[in-house]
Amino acid sequence: MMKFLRKAKSSDLKGVAIVALDFNTEDDWRLKASIPTVRFLSKKGSKVLILSHKGRPKGIEPKLSLRKDAIKLAKLTGLKVSFINNFNFRSIKNRIAEAPRASVFVLENIRFLKGEYDNSPRLAKELASLGDFYVNDAFANSHRDDASVDAITRFLPSFAGFGLEGELFHLSKVMKKPKRPLVLVVGGGKADDKVALIKFFKNRADYILTGGAAANTLLLASGYDIKSSLADRLGAKNFMDILKFKNLLLPLDYAVSGDKILDIGAKTVELYVSKIKEAKTVIWNGPMGLFEEKPFHRGSLAVAKAIAGNRKCFSVAGGGETVMFLKKHGLDKKFTFISTGGGAMLDFLAGKKLPGISALENSKAETRSTKSETRNKFQ
Numbered sequence: 001m002m003k004f005l006r007k008a009k010s011s012d013l014k015g016v017a018i019v020a021l022d023f024n025t026e027d028d029w030r031l032k033a034s035i036p037t038v039r040f041l042s043k044k045g046s047k048v049l050i051l052s053h054k055g056r057p058k059g060i061e062p063k064l065s066l067r068k069d070a071i072k073l074a075k076l077t078g079l080k081v082s083f084i085n086n087f088n089f090r091s092i093k094n095r096i097a098e099a100p101r102a103s104v105f106v107l108e109n110i111r112f113l114k115g116e117y118d119n120s121p122r123l124a125k126e127l128a129s130l131g132d133f134y135v136n137d138a139f140a141n142s143h144r145d146d147a148s149v150d151a152i153t154r155f156l157p158s159f160a161g162f163g164l165e166g167e168l169f170h171l172s173k174v175m176k177k178p179k180r181p182l183v184l185v186v187g188g189g190k191a192d193d194k195v196a197l198i199k200f201f202k203n204r205a206d207y208i209l210t211g212g213a214a215a216n217t218l219l220l221a222s223g224y225d226i227k228s229s230l231a232d233r234l235g236a237k238n239f240m241d242i243l244k245f246k247n248l249l250l251p252l253d254y255a256v257s258g259d260k261i262l263d264i265g266a267k268t269v270e271l272y273v274s275k276i277k278e279a280k281t282v283i284w285n286g287p288m289g290l291f292e293e294k295p296f297h298r299g300s301l302a303v304a305k306a307i308a309g310n311r312k313c314f315s316v317a318g319g320g321e322t323v324m325f326l327k328k329h330g331l332d333k334k335f336t337f338i339s340t341g342g343g344a345m346l347d348f349l350a351g352k353k354l355p356g357i358s359a360l361e362n363s364k365a366e367t368r369s370t371k372s373e374t375r376n377k378f379q
Helices: 029-033 035-043 067-077 089-098 121-128 162-176 192-200 212-221 266-278 298-309 320-328 343-349 355-362 368-377
Strands: 016-020 047-051 081-084 104-107 133-136 158-160 182-186 207-210 254-257 260-264 281-285 314-318
Touching: 016 035, 029 035, 029 067, 035 047, 035 067, 035 162, 067 081, 067 104, 089 104, 133 355, 158 162, 158 355, 162 314, 162 343, 182 192, 182 266, 192 343, 207 212, 207 266, 260 266, 260 298, 266 298, 281 298, 281 343, 298 314, 298 320, 314 320
Parallel strands: 016 047, 016 133, 047 104, 081 104, 133 158, 182 207, 182 281, 281 314
Antiparallel strands: 254 260
């Protein structure tokens, strides 16, 4: 059973908390989602050691260092944050032991160590030796079986942080007991990673609205000549059965430049907006077109405004491009929930088991309070 930081007893939070966060974004919106967790632990007097990553380094790459991220975290939290630029675990343990209560540390990019990618039990055990309990507040990385997300939970009492708990609550709500009509909006530059999501909502969504590469790939699968438009040409066959879905809506028209489809057209916007206005639940992942360039942002903006303007619907959006678009246009705060997950959100909503979530659920390491209760029971 998963343990939540919010429900943890004070005795379970003594010592050093090893906390997984996500710094892997150009903006700081993912980091901001985890600030309550860091502040809470510091206020409780726990020492905090943060594990995170940036990019996909092969060995040590100075340009992917987390030094600047540690400075950013200090500014966002108002806490003093120390950066650890090495992986000498004995030295790190001594440094943390000598630090006062409520101290916060950021360890260098954990992906500089090969064992992170391999979900190495050896690395996980070394990381675990630095702390007394573990907190996962990196939902965006929880679809990966990395050592700092998965294997580490075998060696320490483990909790879901506030940000991760919020993700599970809101995303589970749209999956298990959503208010109908439910509208799923799928777009973005990648098509293949949307297949499982679309199929999962075959009988769960009232309408599936498509744009971007997903729509182009569906058009290609149906025999339409999309010319040079962005699509998953090798995986188009995986979309064939989706074309039979009765709740699937393809674009009626398009905004084109040269021989490329770059956005949905005016008739499609009108159709999609009408379905969104009727919805009680809306899930959005992926822009409708080449949103970075005018006028091909219009489809995405119309969809965003329609969702934001529907005050009676429970709205969830996720995916880096979608979130950045909403923030740029000041619409993010008008959604019920903004997920920090890209691939993690897609996998979770497609009904897949996320390694980081399963690890928390299956963690057998006992907390201090549990050990104390067990001792008292047999005394």
